[in-house]
Amino acid sequence: MALELQYLHKSFGHIKAVSNLTLTLPTGEVLGLLGRNGAGKTTTIKMILGLLVPDQGEIRWQGNKLDRNRVSIGYLPEERGLYQKSKVSDQLRYFAELEGMDRQSANKAIDHWLEKLQIPEHKDKKASDLSKGNQQKIQLIATLIHDPELLILDEPFSGLDPVNANMLSAIIEEQVKKKKTVILSSHRMEQIETFCENVCLMKDGQAVIQGRLSEIKQNYGYRNLTLFNHKGMEEKLKEWKVSYEKKMNDLLVKVKDDSEAFQLFNRLHQANLPLRYFKMLEPTLNEIFLEKVR
Numbered sequence: 373m374a375l376e377l378q379y380l381h382k383s384f385g386h387i388k389a390v391s392n393l394t395l396t397l398p399t400g401e402v403l404g405l406l407g408r409n410g411a412g413k414t415t416t417i418k419m420i421l422g423l424l425v426p427d428q429g430e431i432r433w434q435g436n437k438l439d440r441n442r443v444s445i446g447y448l449p450e451e452r453g454l455y456q457k458s459k460v461s462d463q464l465r466y467f468a469e470l471e472g473m474d475r476q477s478a479n480k481a482i483d484h485w486l487e488k489l490q491i492p493e494h495k496d497k498k499a500s501d502l503s504k505g506n507q508q509k510i511q512l513i514a515t516l517i518h519d520p521e522l523l524i525l526d527e528p529f530s531g532l533d534p535v536n537a538n539m540l541s542a543i544i545e546e547q548v549k550k551k552k553t554v555i556l557s558s559h560r561m562e563q564i565e566t567f568c569e570n571v572c573l574m575k576d577g578q579a580v581i582q583g584r585l586s587e588i589k590q591n592y593g594y595r596n597l598t599l600f601n602h603k604g605m606e607e608k609l610k611e612w613k614v615s616y617e618k619k620m621n622d623l624l625v626k627v628k629d630d631s632e633a634f635q636l637f638n639r640l641h642q643a644n645l646p647l648r649y650f651k652m653l654e655p656t657l658n659e660i661f662l663e664k665v666r
């Protein structure tokens with residue numbers, strides 16, 4: 373197991389920012405860290421980075437207590453922070469050297485990443501002369517330049533246009549293929565669904581849902597059944613006290629499992645209502661999120 377958080381607690385005065393948080397993340401996998409504002413995500417990340425000391429609990433990496441000096445971590449913070457008056461290449465070199473790279477490999481990596489992110493022309497500019505999106509790219513390079521084994525990306529897509537968001541998606545996928553372990557904190561559920569096989573949904577400092585996304589969805593307790601709204605179907609559902617939502621030509625019914633769906637099909641059949649089409653889907657992460665954190 374790459375990363376293990378064991379019974380983590382962190383309070384600020386009377387505020388319990390993180391409470392009894394336990395989770396595991398296998399090497400080379402991606403964890404989606406979710407939660408509303410103030411749920412405890414940043415506090416958790418800061419404890420992993422060694423910027424905050426847990427009040428209780430332990431953080432382990434590859435079976436040992438995580439020692440920040442021995443594990444290379446790339447962190448893209450939510451609040452971006454470049455040195456505005458400093459040249460792009462100078463500050464990237466500074467970040468690379470802080471992570472232990474020698475000057476020659478740092479220079480090589482800077483050219484490689486600027487080229488890859490299609491901004492080599494900004495190498496000698498001051499950060500303040502770059503657009504917000506391009507500053508974000510520089511910050512991403514600072515995160516990746518030392519080829520870290522653990523990547524922590526806090527809202528990495530914010531401020532990127534669709535083309536740059538696609539570019540970032542491709543880079544994250546590449547890091548995953550290289551077997552890097554990744555924590556992705558985002559409020560955008562579709563991004564979490566795209567990248568993360570593991571999720572941890574936090575509320576008031578605690579994990580309210582945690583584990584493999586496929587298993588969470590499978591065991592969540594209902595499926596979304598979509599039925600063509602044939603004439604007479606709504607009346608029958610009302611008569612049988614089956615609650616539904618109307619969406620265009622469809623009726624959406626929440627069912628517990630396959631057998632509840634089959635029971636409903638049987639009743640429709642017995643009531644001489646044709647089944648023109650139907651579709652049954654697991655709940656989306658967005659639905660689960662809204663239900664759990666509301």
Ligand SMILES: Nc1ncnc2c1ncn2[C@@H]1O[C@H](COP(=O)(O)OP(=O)(O)OP(=O)(O)O)[C@@H](O)[C@H]1O
Nearest residue numbers: 384387388389407408409410411412413414415416
């Ligand atoms: N340094 C601090 N001093 C006092 N309270 C803090 C401090 N840092 C965080 N908190 C509180 O701890 C709780 C968790 O905050 P945290 O920043 O971890 O949430 P978050 O999930 O990252 O939120 P967001 O999505 O808004 O970034 C909040 O109630 C916050 O106000």
